[in-house]
Amino acid sequence: MSMTMAEKILAKSAGLKETSAGEIVMANIDVAMTHDLTGPLSVKSFQKIGVEKVWDPEKIVVLFDHQVPADSLEAAQNHMFMREFVEKQEITNFYDVREGVCHQVLPEKGHVVPGEVIVGTDSHTCTHGALGAFATGIGSTDMAMVFTTGKLWFKVPETIKFEIEGKLGQHVYSKDVVLNIIGQIGSDGATYQA
Template sequence: MGMTLAEKILAKASGKKEVSPGDIVMAKIETAMVHDITGPLTVNTLKKEGIKKVWDPEKIVVLFDHQVPADSINAAENHILMRKFVKEQGIKYFYDIREGVCHQVLPEKGHVVPGTVLVGADSHTCTHGAFGAFATGIGSTDMAAVFATGELWFKVPETLYFNITGELKPYVMSKDVILHIIGEVGADGATYKACQFGGETVKNMSIASRMTMTNMAIEMGGKTGLIEPDEKTIQYVKNAMKKHGTEKPFEVIKADEDAEYEEVFEVEVNDLEPMIACPHNVDNVKAVREVAGTPIDQVFIGSCTNGRLEDLRIAIKIIEEHGGIADDVRVIVTPASREVMLKAMEEGIIQKFYKYGCVVTNPSCSACMGALYGILGPGEVGVATSNRNFRGREGSLDSEVYLVSPATAAACAVKGEITDPRDL
């Protein structure tokens, strides 16, 4: 019996000819990432264990994105700790407060390549599976082990395959597809599974749209999200490495034709509507029209799920076509990276957001965490393009968060209430 994409990558990384679900393997890590929240925990663990040197300073990426600029004395102290660590260890790839969200910056800078194992001390590291890598989030203590040895053990996961077919209608985006899937599978329906997305719809998606899909694999419990690399993937990776001087060889790995999946889901999207995850669970998914008319206080467009250029483009297009945003709604826009911000400025997108009264922040995690900008107060309702809406995620325990696509978020901003973009 052949192997799935996840199995083949883990087999290669562990030096085995083949592996099967349930096997325990020790895999070599190609890229390891920490940010300003998880990095200090990793560094302190290394110090506690007496580890003096990391295994490879060129395979570690350190990035600040959660509390940038520092929003407290504690955050500033964490930044100081990590800057010192980077210098002491000679870590080549360090991105300070200016670059943006880790899951956008890593592929932009050429640190994500197909056929490898990538770990990050952040749960949404599964985003990078969009490039055909086995990418997964790990804890800071496990990351300390990776920093010390360059290896980590994994249980080989079963794979759920989502065969997505059909053509998305106008104002229906990949975010609507993944919300629909999570609503069907449930928040724990893919626990410790590899979630692989394929089919004609995925092939037709941009890299940015694919990243939205894999980003949210963790929201149904997935160990990783995966998309088999194609020419779009290869070209993106090569261009990113060339632009930033991070060239390295890589192998495109694909599943065997006779690979065995635990389950195959047929997802037909021709008639898919804009979807919305209602409070307070990501799998509480409905069609937007089912909750249309719900008054809102704030709209957030950004995050590692939907802060990319195509997301900003469609949002400002809708806002501009309908004359701006509602008077009693706050709109926070956060580009996912400095690169996205600069391109959006070149296209006049940022200027237009400002023109219509939106607040545009520096590239960061921003309102997704409710730690830096846009904290919701008691009784307030927020609409967000981010990936989680559990109670207190974006502020008060008594606030509510609805998750939507950038198109739907923009429509909500225009009307001041939950709105299907097709109904404007």
């Protein structure tokens, strides 16, 4: 049986020979990313679990890019809280204020590798799929489980195939093509699909 890219990546990550759309798999996480806005809730959820150390501090990436510089006392306290977590957990992949936007920093620093499973507490994490990874946004409680076990369950997504023919006209770009597709399928037309 031939598999799609998403099916192949999730099968490999789950230690399976094959998988298909709709199946539930428990996948090993290669990279877990959180940032200054969603990270504090993930860490507080992790602390409630009662585990002392994260599963692998070298596979966790923490970035400050949403409330930088801190625009409120709460944001400044969240920055301090996250810095303490990074230090206590010995997380080596910490990118502080002014080091870049999370979805640019991850590939630029080599954290996005084709064939790997990447999760992040940000809805735009899926952009790393353009680099050949299975990447998706997750919630803070899911990230707490990733911090604890290094695993997360996934429903293997359906894959959408678009066939685009012809040449783009003058002043028409790839973004125009994507916006046209979104106009046809709707803004939620590819939810939980690859």
